[in-house]
Amino acid sequence: MLHLLKKAILLFIGMNLINCNGQTQQKLTNTLSKDFDESPPFYYKMPTKLVASDTSSGWDQNGQKILLTGTVYQIDGKTPAPNVVLYYYHTDINGLYSTKKSEERNMPKNKLGQTHGYIRGWLKTDEQGHYSIYTVKPETYPSRDEPAHIHVTVKDEILNEPYYIDDFVFDDDSLLTTERRKKMQNRGGSGVIRFVEKENLWIGERNIILGLNIPDYPKQSTNNSGKHIGEDIISFTPFHAYGADKGTKTCPICKYGWFHGILYFVGNNPNWENIKKWLVFLDNEGIEKGKYLKIYFVYGNETNYSKKERLNVLEKLGTTLDLKTVALTFVSSFSDRSSEIYLNNINPDVENTFLIYKRSNIIDKYVNFKPNEDNYNTIKKRLEKTTNEYFKLSRPKQKQN
Numbered sequence: 001m002l003h004l005l006k007k008a009i010l011l012f013i014g015m016n017l018i019n020c021n022g023q024t025q026q027k028l029t030n031t032l033s034k035d036f037d038e039s040p041p042f043y044y045k046m047p048t049k050l051v052a053s054d055t056s057s058g059w060d061q062n063g064q065k066i067l068l069t070g071t072v073y074q075i076d077g078k079t080p081a082p083n084v085v086l087y088y089y090h091t092d093i094n095g096l097y098s099t100k101k102s103e104e105r106n107m108p109k110n111k112l113g114q115t116h117g118y119i120r121g122w123l124k125t126d127e128q129g130h131y132s133i134y135t136v137k138p139e140t141y142p143s144r145d146e147p148a149h150i151h152v153t154v155k156d157e158i159l160n161e162p163y164y165i166d167d168f169v170f171d172d173d174s175l176l177t178t179e180r181r182k183k184m185q186n187r188g189g190s191g192v193i194r195f196v197e198k199e200n201l202w203i204g205e206r207n208i209i210l211g212l213n214i215p216d217y218p219k220q221s222t223n224n225s226g227k228h229i230g231e232d233i234i235s236f237t238p239f240h241a242y243g244a245d246k247g248t249k250t251c252p253i254c255k256y257g258w259f260h261g262i263l264y265f266v267g268n269n270p271n272w273e274n275i276k277k278w279l280v281f282l283d284n285e286g287i288e289k290g291k292y293l294k295i296y297f298v299y300g301n302e303t304n305y306s307k308k309e310r311l312n313v314l315e316k317l318g319t320t321l322d323l324k325t326v327a328l329t330f331v332s333s334f335s336d337r338s339s340e341i342y343l344n345n346i347n348p349d350v351e352n353t354f355l356i357y358k359r360s361n362i363i364d365k366y367v368n369f370k371p372n373e374d375n376y377n378t379i380k381k382r383l384e385k386t387t388n389e390y391f392k393l394s395r396p397k398q399k400q401n
Contacts, residue, residue: 041116042087042153042162045105050085050124056135057103058119063093064137068150068168068193070206071129075219077209077229078364080129081156084210088133088168089120090150095139116151137202140175147175154188156210163214166191168206182234182343187213189230194258194359196393203390205359225347225367226265232360233263234343236331238298241311242318243327249339252327256294257360259391260383265355267300267334267348274351277371279317279326285380286325292392293383295326300341300348302333354379358386 039045059065072081092098097117100106106118119138125131140148149167165188169176176192184190189212193204209230211217221228237249245255252261262282266275275297282295299314314328331339334346346353347367354366356379364382369375 041089041107042155044107046087046122050122052123052126052130053132054121054123054134056088056119056121056133057100057105058090058092058136058138059134061093061136063139064202065134065200066137066195066202066204067132067134068204068206069130069132070208072125072131072154072208072210073129073230075209075211075217075221077207077212077221080125080127081210082125082127082129083157084125084129085122085155085162086125086131086133086208087120087122087153087155087162088135088150089116090135090138091141091148092117092119093136093139095141095148137170140173144175147173147180149191152188152191152208154208154210158211158218163187165189165208165214168193168204170195170204181232185213186228186231189228190232190361192232192361195396196390197396198390198393202396203393205390207361207363225345225350225353226355226365227345227362229362229365231362233257233355233357233362234340236341236344237339238296238329238331238341239307239311240327240329241314242323243329245327252294252296252329253357253360257357258395259292259294259358260289260386261294261296261357262379263296263298263353263355263357265298265300265334265346265353267346267350268303269349269351270299270301271351274371276317276321278352279321279323281371281376283321283323283326285383289383292387293325297326297328298341299328299330300332300334300336300346302335302348305332307332356382358391 072084073079074081097115099108099115100118103118105120107116109115123131138148138150140146147169149169151167153162153164155162166184166186168191171192171194189207189209191206193206195202195204207230211219212228212230233253235251235253237251239249240246264278279297286293286295299310310330314330318328331341334348335342351368354369355362356364363386
């Protein structure tokens with residue numbers, strides 16, 4: 001049984017190397033060097049004692065220093081997962097998986113010249129599921145056929161085998177095109193990093209959701225509307241009937257996605273009394289938090305759609321409630337392709353869907369949420385809990401690619 005497990009892991013690593021062999025044109029064979037045979041790369045030279053913070057062997061390189069940090073959660077996206085092992089590796093500042101014999105973590109090249117190099121490491125999440133990686137920002141391969149990235153593999157208690165999640169990639173990388181983003185698997189959630197800067201250190205937050213979009217994972221999340229917690233909101237362009245962008249088709253995420261945001265979707269079953277209560281509460285939250293919270297009502301009732309009628313209804317609603325911060329927007333339906341709202345998987349037949357995001361990434365979600373004090377407080381507490389020491393920091397001054 002152990003032999004079969006080892007063989008499966010080796011096969012997985014071999015496939016991973018095929019995807020990351022931008023530095024060699026040789027074909028992978030079944031013959032690997034002694035180093036790979038003795039221990040798969042995930043375990044090769046793994047320390048016996050792991051902690052929640054690690055500084056890579058590449059930290060001393062003359063490149064941009066970065067901190068990658070966040071929380072690992074169970075499949076629900078809300079329960080912290082302690083004692084999860086993360087293994088990472090990446091290229092150096094020249095885009096190479098370089099080796100360095102003097103480094104303890106160094107992995108020699110196999111017979112085909114492939115290696116994870118010496119910029120690699122492990123960590124284990126603490127009791128709150130937190131992790132931190134201090135390293136140098138990698139460069140893309142010399143071929144420039146892939147965005148710069150950091151590979152991550154996870155070992156949790158649910159599966160016997162480690163599994164890879166989406167690479168860490170960088171939001172301002174010119175190679176990270178819209179088409180590439182749409183094709184991301186979101187294994188473990190989105191890997192797109194949006195850096196902030198503090199005293200020349202670039203800090204990127206990523207929460208990892210165990211098992212999310214991992215085939216055959218024993219535990220699955222329930223999802224009856226909207227993308228999962230941990231995934232990015234996909235940009236879309238509703239028509240703005242009321243608010244700062246009135247009269248335009250503007251993407252809420254593209255223009256206002258940096259801090260906190262709330263997207264409040266209502267489809268084919270509008271309960272207007274509940275909608276009014278929610279809008280009043282949300283508007284007060286927007287007034288209190290100012291530029292750090294943007295709120296959008298997105299109406300997508302596909303029954304008897306009329307742009308003129310919908311525009312009039314929402315204009316009247318905003319004026320009657322005297323909304324100061326909430327934008328009232330609409331699409332013809334949640335399956336509409338011209339606005340690309342369909343990419344966010346909103347169910348039109350539930351009463352409502354709330355997606356709360358930070359740095360364009362979904363940090364919480366509620367479906368069929370009733371307007372009452374308990375639910376108001378739930379949203380308030382979630383916004384407070386996710387406002388950490390990095391929240392108000394600015395983007396790095398220079399380009400990130």
